[in-house]
Amino acid sequence: xxxxxxxxxxxxxxxxxxxxxxxxxxxxxxxxxxxxxxxxxxxxxxxxxxxxxxxxxxxxxxxxxxxxxxxxxxxxxxxxxxxxxxxxxxxxxxxxxxxxxxxxxxxxxxxxxxxxxxxxxxxxxxxxxxxxxxxxxxxxxxxxxxxxxxxxxxxxxxxxxxxx
Numbered sequence: 001x002x003x004x005x006x007x008x009x010x011x012x013x014x015x016x017x018x019x020x021x022x023x024x025x026x027x028x029x030x031x032x033x034x035x036x037x038x039x040x041x042x043x044x045x046x047x048x049x050x051x052x053x054x055x056x057x058x059x060x061x062x063x064x065x066x067x068x069x070x071x072x073x074x075x076x077x078x079x080x081x082x083x084x085x086x087x088x089x090x091x092x093x094x095x096x097x098x099x100x101x102x103x104x105x106x107x108x109x110x111x112x113x114x115x116x117x118x119x120x121x122x123x124x125x126x127x128x129x130x131x132x133x134x135x136x137x138x139x140x141x142x143x144x145x146x147x148x149x150x151x152x153x154x155x156x157x158x159x160x161x162x163x164x
Contacts, residue, residue: 027140028060028067037097037108037143039119039135047121047135049097049108051075053149057082059099059108061121071099071106084147085156091115095143098153110143 027038029050036057038048046064051057057078062068072081085096091114096107103126110119120134152163 028062028064036141036146037110037119038140040137041120041133042136045133047108047133049141049143049146051078053146054079057146057149059097059106071101079149080151082146082150083153083156084143084150085153085158086144086147087158087160093144094158095147096153096156096158097143097146097150098156108143110139 027035027050028046028048029035029038033050033052033056036049036051036053038046038050040046044063045061045068048060049057050060056075058075059071059078059082060067060069072078081099083098085098087094092112094109094111094113096109098105098107100106105124107122107124108120109122111117117139118134119139120132122130122132124130152159154161154163
């Protein structure tokens with residue numbers, strides 16, 4: 001089995017399935033939720049962070065209109081279970097929302113370096129192997145505002161070990 005197939009299998013097996021709620025156009029978020037982040041991948045899947053802060057936030061992944069993967073299973077747990085990391089310097093702005101599930105680490109990332117933006121989700125397997133699922137089209141929203149509601153990820157290098 002290829003690394004890509006293994007990571008896809010890990011994504012599919014480690015997160016609970018959603019209950020088939022239709023997605024809003026352009027992402028996996030449903031009214032009255034706010035789309036904090038959303039983009040499409042080369043395989044026509046959508047990566048989204050949806051919720052109503054400060055009360056709820058949830059990671060969703062899938063091919064519209066179906067949510068294939070979500071975390072946490074209850075959006076109300078997202079503010080406690082999702083973590084935030086941010087790094088900024090001249091011509092570099094990097095933000096990640098992270099979580100762990102069944103030995104796999106996930107980082108929804110949004111980076112801008114020298115004016116070029118890249119985003120997606122990075123999955124790190126228990127053996128340290130990383131696989132990036134990149135956004136291939138327009139990126140809706142920004143991760144940076146989530147820092148006001150999510151707890152700081154003290155283990156993330158972007159934070160430099162400094163959490164308020």
